[in-house]
Amino acid sequence: MPKLSDPITIRGMEFKNRLAFPPMLSMSSDADGCPTEKTLNVYETKARGGAGLITYEAVSVEPDIFMERNVTANIGKDDNIPAYKKVTDAVHKYGAKFGMQLADGGLIGFVLASLFGAKIEPRGPSSVDLLHLTSAYETMVASWPDVLKQTGAICKEMSIQDIIELEDLFAAGAKRAIQAGFDYIEIHSAHATLHSAFMAPYANVRTDKYGGSTEKRCTFLLETMQKIREAIGEKPPIFVRLSIDELLPDGLKLEESKKIAKIIENAGVDCIDVSQGNMIRSPYGIQIPTYFDHGAFIHFAEEIKKIVNVPVIGVGRIVDPKMADQFIQEGKADIIHLGRQLICDADTPLKYFNGQLDEIKYCMGCLQGCAGTCVYDAYSGQNYTELTPSSDLKKIVVLGAGIAGMETARVAKLRGHDVEIFEKSDKVGGLIPLVAMEYKKEEFMNIVNYLTFQLKKLEVPIHLNKELTREEISELKPDILVLATGTEATIPTNLEGKPNVLTQDEAILKSKPIGKNVVVWGLGAYWKGGPETAITLAEQGYNVKALMGSNTTIATEMLIATGRRLWILEYLRDKKLPIYTRAKLLDVTEKGVKFLDENKNEQFIEADTLVYCGSRITKAKKLKKHFEGVAPLIQLIGDCKRPRNIAEAMKDAQTFVRKLK
Ligand SMILES: Cc1cc2nc3c(=O)[nH]c(=O)nc-3n(C[C@H](O)[C@H](O)[C@H](O)COP(=O)(O)OP(=O)(O)OC[C@H]3O[C@@H](n4cnc5c(N)ncnc54)[C@H](O)[C@@H]3O)c2cc1C
Ligand SMILES: Cc1cc2nc3c(=O)[nH]c(=O)nc-3n(C[C@H](O)[C@H](O)[C@H](O)COP(=O)(O)O)c2cc1C
Numbered sequence: 001m002p003k004l005s006d007p008i009t010i011r012g013m014e015f016k017n018r019l020a021f022p023p024m025l026s027m028s029s030d031a032d033g034c035p036t037e038k039t040l041n042v043y044e045t046k047a048r049g050g051a052g053l054i055t056y057e058a059v060s061v062e063p064d065i066f067m068e069r070n071v072t073a074n075i076g077k078d079d080n081i082p083a084y085k086k087v088t089d090a091v092h093k094y095g096a097k098f099g100m101q102l103a104d105g106g107l108i109g110f111v112l113a114s115l116f117g118a119k120i121e122p123r124g125p126s127s128v129d130l131l132h133l134t135s136a137y138e139t140m141v142a143s144w145p146d147v148l149k150q151t152g153a154i155c156k157e158m159s160i161q162d163i164i165e166l167e168d169l170f171a172a173g174a175k176r177a178i179q180a181g182f183d184y185i186e187i188h189s190a191h192a193t194l195h196s197a198f199m200a201p202y203a204n205v206r207t208d209k210y211g212g213s214t215e216k217r218c219t220f221l222l223e224t225m226q227k228i229r230e231a232i233g234e235k236p237p238i239f240v241r242l243s244i245d246e247l248l249p250d251g252l253k254l255e256e257s258k259k260i261a262k263i264i265e266n267a268g269v270d271c272i273d274v275s276q277g278n279m280i281r282s283p284y285g286i287q288i289p290t291y292f293d294h295g296a297f298i299h300f301a302e303e304i305k306k307i308v309n310v311p312v313i314g315v316g317r318i319v320d321p322k323m324a325d326q327f328i329q330e331g332k333a334d335i336i337h338l339g340r341q342l343i344c345d346a347d348t349p350l351k352y353f354n355g356q357l358d359e360i361k362y363c364m365g366c367l368q369g370c371a372g373t374c375v376y377d378a379y380s381g382q383n384y385t386e387l388t389p390s391s392d393l394k395k396i397v398v399l400g401a402g403i404a405g406m407e408t409a410r411v412a413k414l415r416g417h418d419v420e421i422f423e424k425s426d427k428v429g430g431l432i433p434l435v436a437m438e439y440k441k442e443e444f445m446n447i448v449n450y451l452t453f454q455l456k457k458l459e460v461p462i463h464l465n466k467e468l469t470r471e472e473i474s475e476l477k478p479d480i481l482v483l484a485t486g487t488e489a490t491i492p493t494n495l496e497g498k499p500n501v502l503t504q505d506e507a508i509l510k511s512k513p514i515g516k517n518v519v520v521w522g523l524g525a526y527w528k529g530g531p532e533t534a535i536t537l538a539e540q541g542y543n544v545k546a547l548m549g550s551n552t553t554i555a556t557e558m559l560i561a562t563g564r565r566l567w568i569l570e571y572l573r574d575k576k577l578p579i580y581t582r583a584k585l586l587d588v589t590e591k592g593v594k595f596l597d598e599n600k601n602e603q604f605i606e607a608d609t610l611v612y613c614g615s616r617i618t619k620a621k622k623l624k625k626h627f628e629g630v631a632p633l634i635q636l637i638g639d640c641k642r643p644r645n646i647a648e649a650m651k652d653a654q655t656f657v658r659k660l661k
């Protein structure tokens with residue numbers, strides 16, 4: 001059996017290895033849908049990192065795309081070809097093969113446009129119930145049914161003329177892509193794009209040649225493939241991406257998808273890119289949260305590979321290249337896509353092939369960056385900027401070995417500064433070891449493990465159990481004192497001292513007794529972890545009820561369609577976890593929790609414990625004042641400046657150090 005590092009030949013084209021970067025929206029195109037310098041960074045870094053094949057994110061073929069002009073890639077015009085040529089040239093320098101994914105977003109575009117206030121006409125294979133077709137949005141955005149009512153939208157059934165015109169646009173787009181230097185074309189027929197909607201029985205109830213049997217539902221895709229082949233000639237391979245299982249009760253399932261795979265193989269497809277999920281109903285198959293096991297979906301590729309003779313690509317929360325290699329060697333797939341892992345560390349392929357496993361930064365599956373840059377590094381991917389040595393070297397003392405303090409030290413040392421960290425507790429990572437104790441969030445420790453390894457390699461001293469006094473700092477004579485001291489959990493003053501009121505940290509750590517019946521206060525922003533704390537406690541066997549204040553949106557910061565948020569919402573819904581919104585917390589007694597409900601009526605929930613997941617506080621101002629004068633510059637970094645999240649803590653740290661001369 002081949003290995004990950006082995007080349008593979010598809011339709012006579014040799015790909016140097018089997019580790020691939022899948023199509024992933026980078027939201028970095030210009031107003032014409034052309035790649036920008038940012039886009040070039042995205043793809044050049046992946047090529048330089050050693051990926052054998054790279055597929056450019058979903059690209060529209062319509063000359064006049066209706067929305068999101070500044071983010072949607074477009075190959076609908078000849079004028080756009082030169083801009084793409086720059087990117088293909090950059091990628092080819094490193095020997096990678098580069099494909100373009102052509103897509104019509106179908107209802108995905110309509111949903112996004114509606115949410116952002118733009119107006120587009122929804123269209124699809126049939127005029128079926130839009131609320132059903134976009135059902136995730138009712139869970140994700142409670143006002144979604146109202147949005148549909150307001151827009152009065154009905155899904156327009158595409159006429160045969162519409163279909164033929166669009167197929168021609170795909171063929172013209174493919175021709176332009178090849179002219180721009182792309183090596184292969186991928187048709188996006190997965191994730192609820194228009195082509196996949198034609199294949200889905202719940203979306204396509206047509207009775208003409210484009211609907212009905214499995215074969216007929218493939219007609220649009222087959223005609224598109226055929227026209228593309230005619231337009232691009234015999235040489236370039238054509239890939240098709242399919243959602244083999246839409247992860248929906250009424251969606252496409254493996255058995256029917258096997259038939260589809262055979263149909264497209266017989267029609268001449270050169271490679272089948274196996275994916276899963278539906279962006280507007282089951283996005284957790286696409287934007288797969290950390291709660292899923294690594295390689296959770298590889299069996300779909302394995303099943304398709306058993307029945308076709310063309311190469312098959314497998315994807316889905318594969319993070320460790322060793323696992324990717326194992327899947328290839330076990331014959332589960334011919335090529336493995338590492339999506340977010342290459343966003344996290346574009347150099348993963350080279351590091352793996354060169355045996356530098358310790359150096360790999362591993363994706364946590366947080367889904368908090370991805371489309372832009374990874375939370376690990378705001379200056380990676382599309383914002384890639386080389387780190388240069390400093391010309392004015394400083395002595396830097398960092399208080400706090402949370403991720404903000406550790407990242408400050410790492411980047412400062414790389415730039416040549418003299419830096420050491422003092423941490424008052426007995427461990428590094430700050431809040432992250434606590435975060436990692438939440439349900440299926442253990443991989444959040446990846447960021448701490450990465451920083452620990454790098455700091456050790458760079459020989460940055462970390463003094464644990466050391467809370468420096470003013471005098472001790474003065475003696476060190478720092479040029480810069482960095483306060484990366486984070487936050488503390490709080491509870492409202494009227495509840496202080498009550499033995500059955502626990503902070504979020506105490507509840508997760510079980511550092512105080514916690515009863516069987518628990519009320520969790522606060523399901524708002526995810527960086528406070530409220531919803532995930534409630535799920536953690538429920539999974540540990542506690543009876544959980546939840547109260548929320550005026551902010552009634554669960555996991556607010558995940559409002560954009562992420563698989564993580566929908567997974568949380570569906571969990572809370574399916575487990576029927578009672579949630580009282582617009583509540584005002586009044587008191588906690590030995591027997592339970594008193595609160596005003598949304599109608600201002602006093603209510604009482606019998607409970608043993610209240611877990612307060614409210615705001616955290618920073619003592620930054622006080623600390624800064626206390627240390628005034630010990631160093632010419634005192635800088636606040638991370639949560640200490642303002643309680644936020646991992647991405648902001650890491651960005652703060654690098655931005656500050658990068659700005660030093
Ligand atoms: C339950 C929970 C879940 C979360 N989930 C997520 C999530 O899913 N995604 C996300 O992005 N964010 C999440 N967050 C937020 C995230 O953990 C923080 O934003 C991030 O860890 C902040 O890092 P930091 O280094 O700024 O601060 P901290 O992690 O708080 O580190 C501060 C460090 O400074 C030390 N320190 C304090 N005072 C001193 C002193 N005087 N001298 C020396 N050392 C000192 C502390 O001991 C600590 O080690 C969550 C937070 C919680 C509480
Ligand atoms: C931010 C983001 C953007 C994506 N954009 C696309 C896309 O344009 N086309 C596509 O077919 N899949 C897209 N996907 C799905 C990825 O190609 C890939 O299948 C998914 O990330 C799972 O792989 P991973 O777990 O290795 O990241 C996207 C996923 C994410 C997280």
